[in-house]
Amino acid sequence: MKLLHNSEIQIEKWNDLRIRSSHSSPFQTFEFFHLNNSVPGLSAEVYAVEDSGELKSLCVITIHKESGMKAYFSRRAIIYGGPLFIDNDFYSVIFLLENVGHEFNKKVIYIEVRNYTDYNNLKPLYIKTGWHWLPYLNIKLPLKNKSLNGVLGIMKYNRRREIKQSLNEGAIYREANNIQEVENLYLILKEIYLNKIKLPIPKLDFFLAIYRSIIGKVFIVLHNEQIIGGAFCFFLENESIYTMYYCGKRNYHMKIFPTHLSILAAIEFGIKKKLEYIDFMGAGVNGKEYGVRKYKLEFGGELVEEGRYIKINNQLLYKIGGIALKLMKMLKI
Numbered sequence: 001m002k003l004l005h006n007s008e009i010q011i012e013k014w015n016d017l018r019i020r021s022s023h024s025s026p027f028q029t030f031e032f033f034h035l036n037n038s039v040p041g042l043s044a045e046v047y048a049v050e051d052s053g054e055l056k057s058l059c060v061i062t063i064h065k066e067s068g069m070k071a072y073f074s075r076r077a078i079i080y081g082g083p084l085f086i087d088n089d090f091y092s093v094i095f096l097l098e099n100v101g102h103e104f105n106k107k108v109i110y111i112e113v114r115n116y117t118d119y120n121n122l123k124p125l126y127i128k129t130g131w132h133w134l135p136y137l138n139i140k141l142p143l144k145n146k147s148l149n150g151v152l153g154i155m156k157y158n159r160r161r162e163i164k165q166s167l168n169e170g171a172i173y174r175e176a177n178n179i180q181e182v183e184n185l186y187l188i189l190k191e192i193y194l195n196k197i198k199l200p201i202p203k204l205d206f207f208l209a210i211y212r213s214i215i216g217k218v219f220i221v222l223h224n225e226q227i228i229g230g231a232f233c234f235f236l237e238n239e240s241i242y243t244m245y246y247c248g249k250r251n252y253h254m255k256i257f258p259t260h261l262s263i264l265a266a267i268e269f270g271i272k273k274k275l276e277y278i279d280f281m282g283a284g285v286n287g288k289e290y291g292v293r294k295y296k297l298e299f300g301g302e303l304v305e306e307g308r309y310i311k312i313n314n315q316l317l318y319k320i321g322g323i324a325l326k327l328m329k330m331l332k333i
Helices: 011-020 030-036 091-103 118-127 150-156 157-168 179-197 203-213 258-272 289-299 313-329
Strands: 002-005 045-049 054-064 078-081 110-114 132-134 138-142 172-177 214-223 226-236 240-248 276-281 303-306 310-314
Touching: 011 045, 030 045, 045 091, 054 091, 054 240, 078 172, 078 226, 091 118, 091 179, 110 118, 138 289, 150 258, 150 289, 157 258, 172 226, 172 258, 179 203, 179 226, 179 303, 203 214, 203 226, 214 240, 214 258, 240 258, 258 276, 289 310
Parallel strands: 078 110, 240 276
Antiparallel strands: 002 045, 045 054, 054 078, 110 310, 132 310, 138 276, 138 303, 172 214, 214 226, 226 240
């Protein structure tokens, strides 16, 4: 077996592996890899295992760190969606995980794999190669062979009522048509992250890249021709759509719920494209309170424990970093 890196990987073989794998998502595509390397301040690397001229497994690793003083304590790598591989080809996955762990040992404080499919059969291999299991939950709403009314019918009563109310008040949703609409939506999202969620958010360039990408979709919610919410999503043809970021103006109108309609726009798109499901991208750790979990579940989705894996390269910096970042957040540094 041979380890390949970045430009050593043939895109045709990459696409073939993605099509054949049961773990495909937009986050394991060449397009996602290219998107991250096209945005200033972001980067990604891809590693693959080849045997007898055939790709056996592959993963895209995105590199993250905060700006300023936080940069030193926040160097991390995230593998969205986990590795691509052909079912039961475990030898190449072990080889891939061992080498990725080695390659990033000095580059980042930790590596995290965020699963969006069931990787339970790989758990012993992860543990064997130094990774730890985290019991993270997720919510998926099946869309295949469903109508919009059918999906609305399985939502919680209040969610369905609030959506109907919003539409009756004249709110509408559609895909973004131009860069200005994307920028206006980003300003709403940025304000929420800075003042309410208090978490870092990528710069505008990342969201413009989503808009321009063939695996990206941007939906906007409007009322009286004003953008009041929307969603930034990734999707994969014949597979699924992922709600990476969504938002609505806070306290905009007593009878209009722009965040609901942001998600409804993604749901309707998925139905029209005959996608398998919509993925809400996370519902917190099993056994711990997570405020957004209840909100997401009211759309009628199914709670699943697909989990995450983490490999900590520097235990001391990992512990210090967690404390330092919380302190800086409290002090608004």
